[in-house]
Amino acid sequence: MKKTSNEFEHKYWPKSIIGIDEAGRGPIAGPLVVAGVILPTYYENDDIYDSKGLSEKKRLQLFELIKEVSLEYEILIVSPKIIDEINILQATKNAMFEIGSLLNSEIVLTDAVDINIKNKTVFPIIKGDQKSISIAAASILAKVTRDKIMEEYDVMYPGYGFKNNKGYPTKQHIEALKKLGILEIHRKTFNPVSKYNQLELDL
Numbered sequence: 001m002k003k004t005s006n007e008f009e010h011k012y013w014p015k016s017i018i019g020i021d022e023a024g025r026g027p028i029a030g031p032l033v034v035a036g037v038i039l040p041t042y043y044e045n046d047d048i049y050d051s052k053g054l055s056e057k058k059r060l061q062l063f064e065l066i067k068e069v070s071l072e073y074e075i076l077i078v079s080p081k082i083i084d085e086i087n088i089l090q091a092t093k094n095a096m097f098e099i100g101s102l103l104n105s106e107i108v109l110t111d112a113v114d115i116n117i118k119n120k121t122v123f124p125i126i127k128g129d130q131k132s133i134s135i136a137a138a139s140i141l142a143k144v145t146r147d148k149i150m151e152e153y154d155v156m157y158p159g160y161g162f163k164n165n166k167g168y169p170t171k172q173h174i175e176a177l178k179k180l181g182i183l184e185i186h187r188k189t190f191n192p193v194s195k196y197n198q199l200e201l202d203l
Contacts, residue, residue, distance in 0.1 A: 003046045004133045008109055008123065014041045018072075018105035019134025020096045022113075023051070023142035025088050027167030028190040029160070029183065030150050032078040032091055035141035036099035038071045039134055048136045050129035051143040063144040066137045073138075074099045075145050084189045111135050157183055 009017055020036040048066070051059055067073060076095045083091045093115050100108045100117045108120050111128040128135040147166060154163035160176040160183070167173075167185075169192065177186075177196050186193045 004049055004129075004136045005131050006044070006133045008107075008125065008132045009039075009134060012107045015107050016041075016071075016105040017107040017109060017134050018100060018103050019109045019128070019132050019136070019138045020099055020113075021111040021129055021135050021139040021142055022092055022095070023139070023146040024167070025092060027187075028169050028173070028193050029080070029162065029167035029186045030153060031080060031146065031185075032083060032088065032095065033075065033142045033146040033149070034078065034092065034095035034099060035073065035075045035138040035145070036096075036103055037066060037073045037134055037137040037141060038103055038105055039066075039137060040069065040071055043069065043133070045133065048133050048140065050127075050136055051139040053130075054140070056147075059140055059144050062137075062140050066140060070137070072103045073141060074102055075141055077145070077149070080185055080187045083187050087189070088187075109135050111139065153185060157185070 016038060018036050018038045022032060022034045024030060024032045048062060078091045078095055092113055096110055096113055097115050108117060108122040109128060109132050110124045112124050112126045114124040115122055125131055129139040150162045150166045159180050161172045165173050174192060182193060182197055188197050
């Protein structure tokens with residue numbers, strides 16, 4: 001089984017470290033979810049890895065464990081409306097900045113997103129959810145939270161397949177857009193939603 005290298009934690013412990021990651025930058029429906037986690041100094045767990053590389057069962061188990069063992073954690077949910085207003089990158093940066101400012105840490109590790117936080121050292125790490133246990137833990141909190149939201153939307157809005165596609169533009173999802181129309185949870189500035197939205201406005 002793959003494991004995080006934790007090279008950054010090993011470098012900066014015993015300083016307090018927060019890992020921040022997101023879920024949902026790419027989908028055309030549903031929120032962006034950003035999470036931050038501060039694990040105990042010298043905490044190790046080979047099971048904690050990039051959420052996308054774990055089974056759903058393992059993610060759910062680790063979701064509860066991470067909440068129990070973390071010194072602090074925060075989960076922010078950013079609505080499609082906000083994403084459309086300020087764009088997905090800025091929405092991600094704003095949420096990461098808020099979490100990084102809110103939690104009590106000296107070092108901030110993000111998954112490849114560069115932000116500036118006064119009096120804190122920030123390291124954006126490419127593939128950080130595979131190189132930092134703190135970022136990997138945050139990725140699990142963010143993905144499990146977002147998946148639960150999309151499963152709830154699947155019940156609220158039948159026909160779009162949100163339980164399976166999680167808001168990504170699968171063939172079924174795009175066909176549902178054409179047949180059933182655009183929902184309030186769709187991101188109106190994302191293709192192909194923007195294309196169908198314009199067609200509706202032109203009618």
